[in-house]
Amino acid sequence: MPPSHSEQPPPPGRSIAAPSLTDRFARVASGFIGGPFGDHAVDPPRRRFWSPFLVVIFVGLVFFAVNWLQKYPCSAGGWVDFQQYTGGCYTDIxxxxxxxxxxxxAIPYRDHPVEYPVLTGWFMGLLGQIAFRLGTVFNTDGGPIFYHLNAIVLFVCGAIAIAVLFKIREDNRRTDTDDPAMVHSRPSRPWDAMMLAAAPVMIVTATVNWDLFAVALAMPFFLYWQRGRPVLAGLFLGLAVAAKFYALLFIGPLLILALRRRRLLPSLQTTATAAVVWAAINAPVAYLWHDSWMRFFELNSERPVDWGTGWYVLRGVTGWEALWDAEFVNDLYLVLFAAACLGIALLGYFAQSRRPNELAARLKDGLGDDVVPRLAQLCFLVVAAFLLFGKVWSQQYVLWLVPLAILARPKWGFFLVWQLAELGYFIAFYGKMLQVSAEEGRGIPEGLFLTAAGARWVAVAVMCALVISEILSPRLDAVRSLPLRPNAAARPPLPRGAAGPVPAEAP
Structure with a gap:
């Protein structure tokens, strides 16, 4: 069977979007190292080793190394005087x-119930067995071995996620058309991967928990879906859901866009493959150690409102006593999240929907037919809504959002504002932990913590609003690189040295 249009290689000589020329923040920042493009620069550059891919991976490894140094003081355990909070080096691992x-x-699930999905439990258990046995052989504490083993593997997972995002944006293929002339009509954007490699939150959250493992499994789903490989996309989607449940939220946007295109078969193949993979991983544990397997689901329904969530901020600001009731918050969360998902579904299905008589006008003004919401845009909105309305929002959950945000809206400006809000919350969170754990007088005031948590909530909500605005106005979407609507009142600049136009004589 011949390959689909989306599997065909990109045409030679395809344009590459340079951030220093296309992104306002990157353009200004490039001024500190000589500007976007020098008069004597060679285009394309003569590279022998430092290709864009290697530069991006190198930056990612540097950020992971800084994370390792930041968490190192807590790696030995035996934390004294709440150093895990005063130094911000706490890690669940x-x-x-x-x-x-x-x-x-102990082997997870068999010997002890685990609060994580099965694939993460196996990940934890495998490295735990290695650390335990090494500690026994060398007669030493296996705890530091366990942490450093996890850190190394998670850094590899992070590098894989960066590499896959690089490939996604290097191809930047359209999935809303089968026209081979239009599949590669968008410019290549490999440098978008630098946003993930240099995301400030990586420094403090990369090894807080095992979320980078799930992110590394989720990213190939977008790559293979973009390349027209629904079964492989489903394979990685199933693995990602088996590691962290957030990836399950990708299925809704996938089906909405399939309904819009009236091409359900590929998305159903992906969904079915994901279900089979998830079931194959979970079934043995559910059968052999059912109660331990159920612990993850029970914990999520029983947990009260967590620190830093929108509900916690609302309770702190208003004093609404009903928000202490976990069952009430569960019901309210489900209603709000369902309403948000319905709104996102309507947005994905109807945004920029064309009537036949509008097509000619769109082609005439240069917009073409590249107006369908992108899968990553809708996935970001759904996951963000899950966090904004959820009753649990752990600090490391930002790792779920970062690659989705980059795929949805690869613009440095507000991305860094959001990252600063996340860093502010990270610092405030440990101040809050110190307040509730240590003697009176330590930590930060409650009002300051509520401010930091509220700022994070608002930053994510604004990011959602920006993504929605680009869905409604595709010309604003950097990924599509569509021409802006010409301003009839604007006069094109004259060539240097040219005389001005001769004024017309009055009638």
């Missing part, structure tokens, strides 16, 4: 070494 009985050689 080190804490759960004892809490999940990995220090005793």
């Amino acid at each position: 080190r804490a759960l070494w004892g809490a999940e009985r990995l220090n005793e050689g």
